[in-house]
Structure formats: structure tokens, C-alpha cells
Amino acid sequence: MKITPEQTAALLREKDNILILCHAHPDGDTLGCGYALCRALLSLEKRAAVLCEDELPRALAFLSEGMPKPDFEPEFVVAVDVATIKLLGDCVGERFGTRVDLCIDHHYTNSLFAENVLLDDTAAAASEIIFQLLQIMHIEITPIIAECLYVGVSTDTGCFRYSNVTSRTLRTAADLMDLGADCARINREIFETKSRSFAMLERMALNSAQTYFDGLLATVTVTQQMFRESGASEDEFDRIAAIPRQIEGVLVGAAIRELKSGAYKVSVRTNPPMNAADICARMNGGGHPAAAGCTLEGSPEENVKTLLLVVEDALRKAGKM
Amino acid sequence: MKITPEQTAALLREKDNILILCHAHPDGDTLGCGYALCRALLSLEKRAAVLCEDELPRALAFLSEGMPKPDFEPEFVVAVDVATIKLLGDCVGERFGTRVDLCIDHHYTNSLFAENVLLDDTAAAASEIIFQLLQIMHIEITPIIAECLYVGVSTDTGCFRYSNVTSRTLRTAADLMDLGADCARINREIFETKSRSFAMLERMALNSAQTYFDGLLATVTVTQQMFRESGASEDEFDRIAAIPRQIEGVLVGAAIRELKSGAYKVSVRTNPPMNAADICARMNGGGHPAAAGCTLEGSPEENVKTLLLVVEDALRKAGKM
Numbered sequence: 001m002k003i004t005p006e007q008t009a010a011l012l013r014e015k016d017n018i019l020i021l022c023h024a025h026p027d028g029d030t031l032g033c034g035y036a037l038c039r040a041l042l043s044l045e046k047r048a049a050v051l052c053e054d055e056l057p058r059a060l061a062f063l064s065e066g067m068p069k070p071d072f073e074p075e076f077v078v079a080v081d082v083a084t085i086k087l088l089g090d091c092v093g094e095r096f097g098t099r100v101d102l103c104i105d106h107h108y109t110n111s112l113f114a115e116n117v118l119l120d121d122t123a124a125a126a127s128e129i130i131f132q133l134l135q136i137m138h139i140e141i142t143p144i145i146a147e148c149l150y151v152g153v154s155t156d157t158g159c160f161r162y163s164n165v166t167s168r169t170l171r172t173a174a175d176l177m178d179l180g181a182d183c184a185r186i187n188r189e190i191f192e193t194k195s196r197s198f199a200m201l202e203r204m205a206l207n208s209a210q211t212y213f214d215g216l217l218a219t220v221t222v223t224q225q226m227f228r229e230s231g232a233s234e235d236e237f238d239r240i241a242a243i244p245r246q247i248e249g250v251l252v253g254a255a256i257r258e259l260k261s262g263a264y265k266v267s268v269r270t271n272p273p274m275n276a277a278d279i280c281a282r283m284n285g286g287g288h289p290a291a292a293g294c295t296l297e298g299s300p301e302e303n304v305k306t307l308l309l310v311v312e313d314a315l316r317k318a319g320k321m
Numbered sequence: 322m323k324i325t326p327e328q329t330a331a332l333l334r335e336k337d338n339i340l341i342l343c344h345a346h347p348d349g350d351t352l353g354c355g356y357a358l359c360r361a362l363l364s365l366e367k368r369a370a371v372l373c374e375d376e377l378p379r380a381l382a383f384l385s386e387g388m389p390k391p392d393f394e395p396e397f398v399v400a401v402d403v404a405t406i407k408l409l410g411d412c413v414g415e416r417f418g419t420r421v422d423l424c425i426d427h428h429y430t431n432s433l434f435a436e437n438v439l440l441d442d443t444a445a446a447a448s449e450i451i452f453q454l455l456q457i458m459h460i461e462i463t464p465i466i467a468e469c470l471y472v473g474v475s476t477d478t479g480c481f482r483y484s485n486v487t488s489r490t491l492r493t494a495a496d497l498m499d500l501g502a503d504c505a506r507i508n509r510e511i512f513e514t515k516s517r518s519f520a521m522l523e524r525m526a527l528n529s530a531q532t533y534f535d536g537l538l539a540t541v542t543v544t545q546q547m548f549r550e551s552g553a554s555e556d557e558f559d560r561i562a563a564i565p566r567q568i569e570g571v572l573v574g575a576a577i578r579e580l581k582s583g584a585y586k587v588s589v590r591t592n593p594p595m596n597a598a599d600i601c602a603r604m605n606g607g608g609h610p611a612a613a614g615c616t617l618e619g620s621p622e623e624n625v626k627t628l629l630l631v632v633e634d635a636l637r638k639a640g641k642m
Contacts, residue, residue, distance in 0.1 A: 193567060
């Protein structure tokens, strides 16, 4: 059932022993939401904790500092920035996927798997929704809560570059800065710092670049061997995903990453009028209009063939071919 | 004489035949200010035009669409985002440098060369000051004026990444979006699109990277030959300037560009506690605490030696060596 922010606030006020689930391969938005909400609930003297299938990326580890472990039997389970059960990851999904009491999300592809859903697909980041929710709940937004939410809004918008940014996003960021978020430090660490290993991975990815359909589609591919050779960590891949779309004239950019399992994660970024979520939906994935993803289980050659078929069809339907 | 925004508004209201000067090698902020102010003055049925020593970068050409040429004898000369006479460029500086009636600027290094100066060094971009000024003057901010000002605030902050961003910057951007600026298109064209020639220049610049002082200083060098070989235009260099500081551990990043004259422009970007303006001031340049520049006239080897001496001294004074 879809519920309003006010109903969500009332629900959270009455519950205790709350477990907050982030999606697997966590990004700044799911973690920002999770730890902001957790800190807010703790400030109400409730028991609360965050659970995520995978480890936090190193640059985001500060979000979880001092937070309790999920070592209690939850009475109420909340998923944040999670569009489908599958995105919780295998272990967390199996254990809690069918008993999520509340999902707070901004993906218009949300499968409504939770008992209650606070869905606002006009929000650039789910962290915008959490910010509104904490205000409705009259919870003090401390500097660290503000930093959690700032990480969410900034990472989901490429630091306010992408087409999902609204004036609300920018005002939310302004308010969070005024509430004590050290945005300069966060921007520097997340957006303006490259490890030497990442710089090497980036060069390798650039060398793998291919274009198709007269430059309307560009791809880069990152293999497990490239991760090993460069020493870069897999959570640094997000920044690679933005690269193919940046080349002039590209409407669909796809970054293909070999997973440890041998399957391939395809991150699709589009420029108008192409829709990344529509493209990924045809490969059993999902996401946002300009940024989406899917997993392909075939051989590298089969996967590229699949991608080319889907993108060609999408380009034709958009009248671009 | 320093004057207030209200005094500036009164001054502009009473004058006519107004010539607006941008700085040479124009960036988004000086042009955004210039064309926003020009359009605003034209809407008051005044005669006004913008003059700049150099051509507009291609991505910013839309700011000047439909604007009149400076083909009248100015009664009142306004410089925007111009810290010193020298920055006007040789021709414009010689002709108008000593007769600037009003300078609107945000550089704390402003030399106060103008008769009247509206200076606000807490503004991340001079465009923030123009936005405030137009509001005081009750001038309608049309979508294209909003786009001029948005270009200014976004380009001077690396699209809201740099340490100069304040909550006022973000709220200004939010207001400009609400006033009709197509921020998604502007961000895509300015920040998220790389021409193939730029991508090649970027790779050449990366190959030239050098580090000094245990990685505290990083440099890249771009020669006229690299511009020729890649086909990139000189106005694309700004994006190269950000690269050296991005490497993990770097406190001072310097991008050295060979000018057509044979001299070298050094663009310095710093991380705290280092101050780029202080470093450049010692080489007869100036700018902001985190982003500044200077021109060196020596041979490449002499210039690097000069840079190393100045940076070493600054690092020592900051207790970093």
C-alpha cells in the first residue's frame, strides 16, 4: 500500500526494534538514507540498526561510525532506496525480502514488494524523502545526519550534474549544508579524489572503449583481471559507469563489469530522448530514466550481442536510426 | 570606493550607454555576469553591450545569442568578475582599463582599480552578486538571464563540487532553475560532454603528469603541439586544470599550458590547508584560495624551477614538509 510521508512518520513513531535494509552493492543514497534514518530513530531512544549485504565503499565508511550492529530480532523492517527484493542481495533478500514492513524509495520502477511504500519518484535521491520525513517527525538533524543525507543527494546526482536534479534537490543540499554537513570535504573525498589505482583502472577502461551505431552507443568493459592489475576496488566502478555517455554524440553509454561470479553487470547511462530504465527493463534490470542497470549471464560476446539488439531497437523506436 | 548592492543598483538605474567588460580568456562566470547584466539593462530600454578581448568558448556561445555589438561610445563602463586591469587583456585593458566606472567582483584579490567596486568575496561566483543585484533592481529574470547566471555559478564551482560553494550558491542555483534555466542541458553540455579531441588532449595531459615532494605537488603540462595534435581548443583547458589536484594525497595541483605567445599559464588548484591565491601571488598572479593562476615567461625548465621553489616554501610554511 502506498502511504504518505505523514503516515510514514506516524508508523515509525509507533514502532521499535527497527531494522533498516540497504540494497546490495551499496551506494551513497541507500547508505545515506539508512544511516540518517538509523541515527534519527536512535535519537528517539528506539533500538535500530542498518543491514547491508555488502561492505561499505571505503569513502563512505564514515557514515556508519559508532552505529550499532543489527543484533536484535526486528519488529519492524524498513528498506531504503530498494526498488525490488532482488536488489537486497541473496542473503538479506532471502532472510527479510518477504517481510519488509516499509519501503522508502524514489525509483519509479519500485515493485511495491513491501507492506507499506513511501514512493516519490520526483525525488532525485531517496535521501530527499528521508530529509522531508525527519522534518515532519521534528527530529533534530545533527551535522552527521546532514552529512548522511548530503552524501545521498550528491552521489545520486553526480554532485548535482544529472538531469534528475530539481530545485528541491539543490535546496535540500543548501539546508543540509546549513545544518552542518561538511560538503566541501565530502565532495573532495567522493568526487574530486582519484586513487592511483582508480586512475589506472580508468585508463584501462578508456582503452576498452567501443562505439556502435555511428557513435550513438559507446561501451567500456572492465574485467576482474583489470581490477586485479590496477588494484582498484569494485566500489570504484560507479565512476567508470559515467564515462561512455560523456563522449560527444553518444545517446546510450554502457559500462560492462565482470562480476566475481562470472556474470556481467551492465550500467547504462543515457542522454535524452533515450531511457536507460526502459533499456535495462528489457534485460531484466531497472533503474531511472537516465541511469539504470542489469545483469547478464552470458559470455562476453553473447552479452554484447544482447545489448546491441536491445539498444538498436530502442534507438529505432526513438527515431534515431 | 567600495559600494553596496543598493548603491550599485541606483547607479545602474541612472546611467545609460553602458559597456560591460568581461575578462580575457573568458570563463562561464565572467560571461554569465556580462550577458545577464546586459540583457537586464536592455530590458530597462537602456543601450548596453558586452566587450571581451577573446572569443567565447563554443559551449558558452549561446549566452550571447541576439546580443548587440559594442558599437557606441560608452558613458558608463562596468567590469564583471575582473580582479585587475591586466585581466581585461591587452586591447580592452589599454582602451578602457583606467576608465572603469564600476567593477562587480568576488575575488578577494581585487585591486580596486575601478571608480566604484561592488565586491563580495563570500560569493562563489560573481554571478551570485549579479543575481542579488537584479532582484534589488526588480528586473524580471527571464529564462535566458537565469541560464546566464546558472552558467556562472555552476562553472565557478565545478558544478557545485568545490570548497567555495555555500548554501547561498545552492539556493541561487535552485532559484535560477525555478526561473526557467535548463540546468540539465547546460550541465550536460558543459560538464558531461567530452569531444573526441578533448578526450585525446586529456590522455596526453595525463601522460605528462609529474609528482614532486612525495606526491604533495602534481603537475601536468599541455603544449601548443598537443593542442594541434589533438585538435582540442584552448578553451577546453579549464577542465584539464582540475586533474592534478584529483590524485589522492595531492595538496597542490598545477596545470601548465603553453600559450601561443610562448609564455606559460600556470593554473593552480589546492586542497586545504594550501592556498592557491597565495602561491600564485608570489608569481605575480592571483585568484581564489582554492583556484588561482599566473603567467610565467621563462623556459619550461625555469618555470618548473620557479614553481617548485614557491610551492616548496608554501608547503614548508604550512608544516607539510
